[in-house]
Amino acid sequence: MSKSDNKMFWLCQVLGWGAFTLLNLTVRGYFSHFAIGELINSLTLYIAFIATTTCTRWYFKRYLQSDNVAWNFVQVVLISVLTAFVTNLIVSSALFPFFEPLYGVPLTEPMRYFWLALPNLVFLSLLWSITYLTIRRQFLLKSTSAQNSALQSSLKAAQLDILLNQLNPHFMFNAINNIRALILEDPAKARDCLTDLSDVMRTTMQVKQDKEWTLHEELQLVDSYLNLNKLQFENKLSITKSIDEQALSSKVPCMMVQLLVENAIKHGIGKRRAGGDIHIDIRLESEVLTLCVNNSGELNTDADTTGVGTRNIKSRLNILYGEQAHYSLKQVDDMVQASIVIGK
Template sequence: MKRITRISTYWTIQLIGWITTSLYWGLSAFFGGTFIWKIGIADLILDVTIGIALTHIYRNFALKNGWNKLSLKRLVPRIAMSVLVLSLFYMLLIVAKLYLVRLIILKSSPISFLEFLKFTQLQVFITGTRLMSIWVLAYHLYHYSRLEIETVKENARLSLMMKEAQLNNLSTQLNPHFFFNSLNNIKFLILENPDSARRAIDLLSELLRNSLNNNVGRLIPLIEEIDLVLDYLELEKIRFEERLQTKIETSVNLSKHLILPLSIQTLVENAIKHGIEKRKSGGFITVKVEMENKFIKISVQNSGNLSSEIKDCGIGLNNLKERLKLQYNGNASFEIKEINDETVLATILLPTK
C-alpha cells in the first residue's frame, strides 16, 4: 500500500503565508495597471522562495541555540537584532530579484543595479522589517504559548502527584497497625513514664498535622523535612525500642536549600515498612545529607533486602521519582539498590541551582 506523505503544520503555514503575501502584491500590481504576467509569476515564485528560505534559516538557528527556552528578558534583544539582520538580507535579495527579473524579461534596464538599489532600498527594507517582525514574533509567541501550556500541564501534574504523596503519607500515618501500636505504646507509657507518653502524643499529633499540611505543593527548607523525619523516627523508636537504631548526618546548611516535602520522609517510611518491620532483630536507618559536586546528595541506608516489590518501585517511590523529574526538569535523580545482602541504599541527587 502506498504511503501518503503529509506536509507538516509548519510547512503548511509557511507556504500559505508567503504565497498569500506574494499574491497580495501581485493583485496590487494587476489592478494598478502595471502588471506583466511573466514578471508576476517570476515574482511570486521568487518572493515565496526568499521568504521561506530566510525564515527557515532563522528557525533552525533559533532552535540550535535554544532561543525557544530563553526568558523574555534575554530573548527580546536577540529578536530585535535578528529582525534587523533578516530585513537587510531580505532587502538585498528582493532588490536583486526585482532588478534581474526585469532585466531578463524586459531585455534591458535603463539604470545600473546600484542606482536601482539606491532608489528602492528604503521601501523594500521597511517592507522586509514589517514582514520579518511579524514572522519572528508569531513564531516565538507560538512557542511561548506552547511552553506555557506544557508548564501549566506539568505544574498541574506535579500538584496532583504532591496531593497523592500527601494522601499516601496520611494513609501511612493512619495505618491501623501503625496507629494501634503507637496508641498502645502510649497507653503503657502513661503508667510507666508520663513524660514519654506526652512526648509520644505530641509526635503523633505533629505527624498527623504535617500529613494534612495544605502547603504540601511548595518546596520547603531541608531543615523542615529533617525535623519531620526526626519526629517520625522518634515515634517509631517508641514502637521498636532497641530493635531500631537511627542516625542522621548532615554537612550542608539545612536552612539554605529547598526540597520537595515528604521526599526523605517517603524513603524513611519505605525503610521501616520493607526493612525494619520484616526483621525480628530490627536494624538501623541512617540518613545522610551532603554535597557532591554541585548536587545535594541525600541517602537513606537501612537494614533489609531489596525485594521484588521495591525493585519495581512501589507507588510511593514511583510517585517520588516522578515528582523529582517534574520539579527539577529531569536534573534530579533517584536510585535504590542493595549494597550487600543485608543493607539497602536509596539516594536522591538534587541540583543546587
C-alpha cells in the same frame, strides 16, 4: 492580536511609509526642482499605501492560514499586485484631475502614466508583504514559545500536586494505623503519637505551596515522623544520623527525605521481626547534595524498585531538576541504601 501588537503595527506603518515618503520626495523633488506636484504626489502615495496595506494585513490575518506553502505564495503575490493596483488607482484619481496645475503641463496619456507606475508599486507592495509576514511569523514564534513555557510550568505544577497528593494519604494511612494499634495497648503513647501526627500534618500543609524547602525544615518533619514510628517499634528501631551542617540551608524537595525514610521502614524494618537500624547520611560537597538513607534488610527488586514511593521519587526529581538529580537503590553489605544526588 493584543493592543500592544496593534500599536507596534501602526508605529511601523507610520514610520516605515513615512521614511519611504521622505526618500521618495527627496529623490523625485531633486530632479523636478521640488515642484509642488511632487509633494502632493508623495503625500497621496503615503496615505494610499497606509490604507491599502492595512487592508492587506487584515486579509493576511484572516485568510493566510493554510498549510499549503504554494497556495500561500500565490496569495501573497496576488494580494500584493492588487494592493499596488488599488494604491495606484487612489493616487491617480487624486492627481490626474489636477495634473496640469500641479506640474505645469497637460496630461496627454493618463493610462501610460498609470501603467508605468504600477511595476514599482507592485515591488513596494510585495516588499511590504514579505516584511510584514516575516515579522508576524517571528512574533507568533515568540508568543508560541512563551505559551509553551507557561504550559510546561503549569503541567509541572499539576504533576507535582498529583505526586504530593499521592504522598499525603499514604503517610496519613501509616500513621493512623500506628495510632490505632496503640489505642488499646497504651493510650498514653497513642496520645503522644496523635500529637506528633498533628505536628507533622500541620507542617505538610505548606508542601503544596512550597514544593521545595530547606533541608533543616525537611529534617524536622523526618524527626516527627520517626518519633511516630519509634512509638510503634520501640527498641526494634535504631536511628543514627550523620548530617553535614553546611547542607542544612540547601533546598530539597518537600517530603523527599521523609519518603526515603518511610520506604526504609515499610520495605525494610517493618518486615523484620527483630527490627533494624536506619542511618541517615547527608553531605554537601562542591555544591553537590547527597541524601542517603540506609536500612537493615535485603533489597527486594520487585517491590522496592517499582513501588509507588520509588516512582514518586523519580518523577518529582525529573520534574524539578531534570538530569541534574539522580536516584539509586542498591544493596550495600547487609544494608539497603537509597540515595539521591542533586547538583552538577
